[in-house]
Amino acid sequence: MSQLTLVIPVFNEGAPLTDNVRAIREAVARIPEHRFQFLLVDDGSTDDSFIHLSAIRDTYADVSVLRLTRNFGKEAAIQAGLEHVDEASDAVIVMDADMQHPPALIPGMVALWNSGIDVVEAEKIRRQSESAISRWMAEVFYRIFFLLTGMDIRNQSDFKLLDRRVLDFYRNLHERERFFRGMIHWGGFPLARLTFEVSPRRHGNSRWSRFKLWRYSISAITSFSSxxxxxxxxxxxxxxxxxxxxxxxxxxxxxxxxxxxxxxxxxxxxxxxxxxxxxxxxxxxxxxxxxxxxxxRRPSYIVDWRVNSQKSASDENKRAQQDEVDDRHQQDLEQKG
Missing domain, CATH: 1.10.287 (Helix Hairpins)
Known part of the structure; x- marks a missing residue:
């Protein structure tokens, strides 16, 4: 049975986290042929998100929580999550915690992965709450990015399924300033796309101001083009x-x-x-x-606290006990020798 890990960055999502995680779990429950782990990355939330994350971890045995010392940004949170994925995982799914990435898409993504696709991308076809000027700015960015880099990432999102070899490729890249969508696209792995409509946020407002989007765009372009x-x-x-x-x-x-x-x-x-x-x-x-x-060469993030899932902790205990038995057996053989 293959194992997949869901990496979910979290920043100031608050009380809705419990219901959102439950909805994601209901979606993956429709895929009984695979085992799922959850890695929730708290990107320095300043509200009560970490309290809710801790409660979620105590409720579900397959949930791990990773907390960063401060808000390093979404790219760093994604990087931290991917670099802390269990080595036993055969694939990872990156998605947002605010339910704007629909969990209903996960079974289709996994089905495409089962057919041999290394990267499954969720592509936005419409954002219901997006203003006309925001759509225009996004279109200008995509056009400029394509003109300068030759990579068409129009309407792509961070909602992706990555095969293990794609995950290893991403982890082996050494650059500090990262653009997740561009880096995965640049890898050139076989990919497939599913489309979705971005639903309105269930809680709070977007933390992306136009100034932050402008800085993010400049960083993305200069990361991939001279x-x-x-x-x-x-x-x-x-x-x-x-x-x-x-x-x-x-x-x-x-x-x-x-x-x-x-x-x-x-x-x-x-x-x-x-x-x-x-x-x-x-x-x-x-x-x-x-x-x-x-x-x-400063780190892109700093981990403040991590608690593995109860299942992972149990597996680690079993491995430690087995190692102790093996050591004793080796000692007995040496004494007899």
Missing amino acids: APLHFITILGALTFVVSIIFSAKALYDKFSGVALGGFTTVILLQLFIGSTLMISLGLLGIYVARIHDEVK
Whole structure:
């Protein structure tokens, strides 16, 4: 019987966690041919989420809880969960705790995995509560990301099933700043997609402000493309061409005796060149900042507390007892020898 682990990042979800986890358990209960474990990652919640997570862990024998020291962000929470998945797991499912990723999709994802697919992605076809400007911003991001990287991740989500070899591939990547969707897509593993509509949140509001989404977008693009750096060369070439044109015009006016007084041309050139230099320095700054973050080699997250599922703890005790028996048996053989 294969084992799958559900990795569920949690941040300030509060009391609805109990009902949400119950709903997810009901969905996986329809797949009796597989065994499921749950790893709930508390990403530094500041409300009572950890209390509810502890209660859930005490209620169900197959639930483990991982708590980070502070809010490191969703990408770090996903990374922490995937790096703490039991070695016995044959696949993992990553999903949100707020029920916007429908648990009803899990049986279909597992069925596709059973057929030999390594990655099963849940793709958003419509977000009911999303505003027009948010949809427009998302579309612009997807287009730019595809233009610069060649990877089409339009409407993809973090709701994914990953085979064990995909999980091992992700764990072996060493970069600190991560973009989960892009990294899995970049791996090029056989994949299939299921579609879903994003339901309204049952509790609270989204923690993603437009500013955070903007920073996340910049991080995602610069993680997978150096094309913005090449824009500097293009801007430099354009500046050179424009400078030649302005210079030729200025020389023509001077030798024709029609040169106008004032510094209009000089000012325009200075503004154009200055703006180009500022854009170039800004792009360089983004990449230098990424290099700075990588060379520091700081951990992406810090685990504050972990409690394994009761079943995992029982298995560990059995292994410890077996190891003790084996040691005693080895000692007896050595004494007889």
